Amino acid sequence: MLGKINQLTIVRVGNVFSFSTLQEIGDRLLTAFEGIIGDYQVSHHESPVTDSIDAYLLTMVLHTEYRGHTLGITDADLKTDDADEFYNVIIGGKNPCNDVAVVSTRKLSPARIESNTDYELLVNRTVKVSLHEVGHNLGLTDHGTYTFAADGALCPMSKGEYNKFGYSGYVRAVVDGRGVRFCDECNYFLHVVHGRQRQDPRS
Numbered sequence: 001m002l003g004k005i006n007q008l009t010i011v012r013v014g015n016v017f018s019f020s021t022l023q024e025i026g027d028r029l030l031t032a033f034e035g036i037i038g039d040y041q042v043s044h045h046e047s048p049v050t051d052s053i054d055a056y057l058l059t060m061v062l063h064t065e066y067r068g069h070t071l072g073i074t075d076a077d078l079k080t081d082d083a084d085e086f087y088n089v090i091i092g093g094k095n096p097c098n099d100v101a102v103v104s105t106r107k108l109s110p111a112r113i114e115s116n117t118d119y120e121l122l123v124n125r126t127v128k129v130s131l132h133e134v135g136h137n138l139g140l141t142d143h144g145t146y147t148f149a150a151d152g153a154l155c156p157m158s159k160g161e162y163n164k165f166g167y168s169g170y171v172r173a174v175v176d177g178r179g180v181r182f183c184d185e186c187n188y189f190l191h192v193v194h195g196r197q198r199q200d201p202r203s
């Protein structure tokens, strides 16, 4: 956590989503991080049409261009240099050396987007992965186990296990299982570290 975290810049990398969808995602992030992130702005980063982007490089480019608390969203695959084929494409990541998180919609998208329901599913998944990565920007850490929030959905920081499901299975089991509310442990952290008021779990 290097800079001001109450302002978030959401950067569209390439042609993923319309600006109104990015605003919907931004509004939902503000609701989830109410009392911590007060405002966001949407920006656009020109990117050549490409199948994949190096995740680390993208965080460095966005850090240089925007500084501060940033979330990049792309429809290209995010590659890492991990030797394991399964781990060298990621749905989201965060550079620990700056405040830049990135999310890829590539593996989150249903096979075809033919209806509003398909599109909403993709937007919901993107919100949930964005919550996880922005949560890392705020200092939250992964739950290796399945940790539930008070509403019965998985806490957005739940990571689960990758290999058990393969990618589409992982997205359905873990990403779709997440809600938009944090568990007690994460809420406590957000309260102590960022001074957020405790929320009534029933509301």
Ligand SMILES: [Zn+2]
Residues within 6 Å of the ligand: 132, 136, 141, 142, 159
């Ligand atoms: Zn994580």
Ligand SMILES: [Zn+2]
Residues within 6 Å of the ligand: 143, 147, 155, 156, 157, 158, 182, 183, 184, 185, 186, 187
């Ligand atoms: Zn949690």
